[in-house]
Amino acid sequence: MSLQWNELDTPPNLPELYWKAATRRKITGTELPEYGLRRQVSVQPAKLAAYRQVCGFTENGLLPPTYPHVLAFALQMQLLTAKDFPFPLLGLIHLANRIRVLRPMGGVGDLRVGVHVDNLQPHAKGAVFDLLTSVDDALGPLWEAQSRMLCRGVKLSGEAPAEEPQGEASLSELTRWQAPADIGRRYARVSGDYNPIHLSAVSARMFGFPQAIAHGLWNKARTLAALSEHLPAANIEIAVDFRKPVRLPSEVCLLASAAGSSGDLRLTGAGDLEHMSGHWQPLA
Structure with a gap:
């Protein structure tokens, strides 16, 4: 089944989304939404400069490899506080993060950001799922991310996958x-x-x-x-x-x-x- 994308014309209202997150504490189901959210965003130089300063990046003409997370954050909040998202946002635990920089991120202005969730699996402490983010520019795919999230207390059928041993x-x-x-x-x-x-x-x-x-x-x-x-x-x-x-x-x-x-x-x-x-x- 192909993913359905909902295009947003206006930016998410973060104060409203934080209120939703603060007032929702219960698990309401065990099925993830089968759609994603997309929106056009623009890189704002002053905000980018502030991010560089806080995170220690120098000005080199490229977006820091982690900066697209910031561009996608409000869209992720909107998805994770939607009525049909089954888990409370506050209390989710970020277990792992993977980013892929497909092309050099220089001269970047207007971008299209997409977010969706997938791959719900049992875990020894509850359930895990992937929060997937993509960023495209005028030439096509530019950057991708996968954040592995844990929700404690979720009961799913099946066994939790074994953790892969870490090499030294x-x-x-x-x-x-x-x-x-x-x-x-x-x-x-x-x-x-x-x-x-x-x-x-x-x-x-x-x-x-x-x-x-x-x-x-x-x-x-x-x-x-x-x-x-x-x-x-x-x-x-x-x-x-x-x-x-x-x-x-x-x-x-x-x-x-x-x-x-x-x-x-x-x-x-x-x-x-x-x-x-x-x-x-x-x-x-």
Whole structure:
């Protein structure tokens, strides 16, 4: 069955969508919507510059490889707070993220963003699904992303797929940085993602966290900014698994393979606590 696309003429209303998210706490079903949302968006230079500053990217004439997530965020919110989406948005856990940069993202202005969900599967702690995002320019597909999301407490028939064992890569320390206490609020201002678990210790405790934690996509963006000299500008896939959250404030250490067409990365904290692991490779 081909996916049905709904084209939006007006931007999603984020305050209204946050209200929907805050007032919905129940699981209402076990079937994902069979449609996607699309919308034309424009890159705004001032917002892009603010994002670069918060995430550590330099101005090189290209969109940062993680920036399309920001362009798609409001559309994702609209899809994940729709009446026929069965899971409450607050409480979803971002387990993994994979992006594919198909062509160099330079001279980018007007884009078409599409989002949909797919691949609902049982998980040891509930159910997982993929939030899929695509970005096209006038020449065609430009960028793609797959975010693996967990909803606790969902009961699905069947067995959860076994996790693939992680190989041991030879990594060396590349750099380290501070994740300051206010980085959740600063990233929220440039991304639109005001999830309470990232904003303050007070709001994080409402959801079971003793401290605010950094956004997973800030961790990935800050990592790719640090790896910018390692990675090609296009024809690349960068996949990460989010492990233990980065509590704010804290210091983190980035370990990586030597520069090359493929490699591995790991983000660690005090006591070698693993926050994120992943790899990059050329597109097949």
